Amino acid sequence: MIRFGVIGTNWITDRFIDGASKLENFELSAVYSRTEDNAEAFASKYQVETIFTDVEAFVNSDSIDAVYIASPTALHSEHAITCMNGGKHVIVEKPFASNEREVLQMIETAKRNNVTLMEAMKTTHVPNFKLMKESLDKIGPVRRYVANFCQYSSRYDKYKEGIVLNAFKPELSNGSLMDIGVYCLYPMVALFGEPTRVKATAYMLESGVDGEGTVTVDYPDLNGVAMFSKITNSSMPSEIQGEKGSIVIGKFSDMNDLKIVYHDGTEEVLDTGQEENTMYYEAKSFIETIEDGKIENDVNTWDSSLATMRILDQAREEIGLRFPADQK
Known part of the structure; x- marks a missing residue:
């Protein structure tokens, strides 16, 4: 079972959870939002008890294996790097980051921490x-x-x-x-x-x-x-x-x-x-990449994201x- 935390409490996160929930090895275990009200409202929809309003506490939680990041694009790199430095696998909504420099930093962080990093391009x-x-x-x-x-x-x-x-x-x-x-x-x-x-x-x-x-x-x-x-x-x-x-x-x-x-x-x-x-398919592929012990997805490769x-x-x-x- 891969225990997921989510950053971002918008409609796209709802869609990801709906698709991923069809997988037997997916579990939603924690929700992060900048405000407690938003975190509680979103978590209550999925009967999730663990919420965070502090990113550092979120990434250091031992109840999370992987993180789905759907924050604003300007925060993708920061959130992904923080999560990976905390030992979490991350799948980051498209576009991967604001620019190539940020993507390169994310890839280096994944390599250094030996965690999976994947862009959430479903197509x-x-x-x-x-x-x-x-x-x-x-x-x-x-x-x-x-x-x-x-x-x-x-x-x-x-x-x-x-x-x-x-x-x-x-x-x-x-x-x-x-x-x-x-x-x-x-x-x-x-x-x-x-x-x-x-x-x-x-x-x-x-x-x-x-x-x-x-x-x-x-x-x-x-x-x-x-x-x-x-x-x-x-x-x-x-x-x-x-x-x-x-x-x-x-x-x-x-x-x-x-x-x-x-x-x-x-x-x-x-x-x-x-x-x-x-x-559903991007969630399935991401989880399979984690279970296979790979840090890079075979389909949504880092080269594709960089290009x-x-x-x-x-x-x-x-x-x-x-x-x-x-x-x-």
Whole structure:
């Protein structure tokens, strides 16, 4: 049994717990929040008695083996390093950190403490992603990768009223690129590696973060486009184009509604019947990595996290998106 503590008491933590709870070797044993009221309210939903409002006490607890970190992005590195120095395995919500420098520090801390460190990018762990990857040969040489993830944030309504919530604060290393764009870019790296060129454009908000944007990349044999937004919606699917056909993807983050459309018009549905809550798969893989005695996950590798973060850093440089974390 792997006993988990959680940092972050928001909806994404609820989703992780819901998915992980389907595993026999998962146990939620502790909750950390900056305020006692939030910690108690969240813990009571899961009948958890152990709560913390002090991070040092949390990481030194002998009732925790591993930690799921879903704090604001600006705190990912700090929380992960503190937990790993306390001997805890950590799975950190995407994006892994604010910049490449922080990711490198996290990796070094994992090595020094011999603990598991993994980025919680669920997309690359779902069975449909593996099936899609195995189907690339069916469409011939891939020439274009188009990832589209545009999701209007309810917090944008508050923003337009003059209330800037966490999703649009540069001091928390947030914005459309970091929160949504990473879903488009990490799977691309997992499929094709690190690109040779990165360009980006964005619509910048007055708060200092991007509301929506586009990243284009080049590989020796293909081009990639990632479109993302927190201020608009899109019903357009994503697509991987090959010389013999295309793989069309409905919901990109979950790899749902996949099909191959061949040049002759015939279609082939790609579906493994995966779990509805796809966070189940990242939790399962993380726990298996711990049980196997490995400090690095075989799918969400540190190289993939570093390459993705370098793309994010280059894209931010292109659009002029600066975080206070970059100055540390």
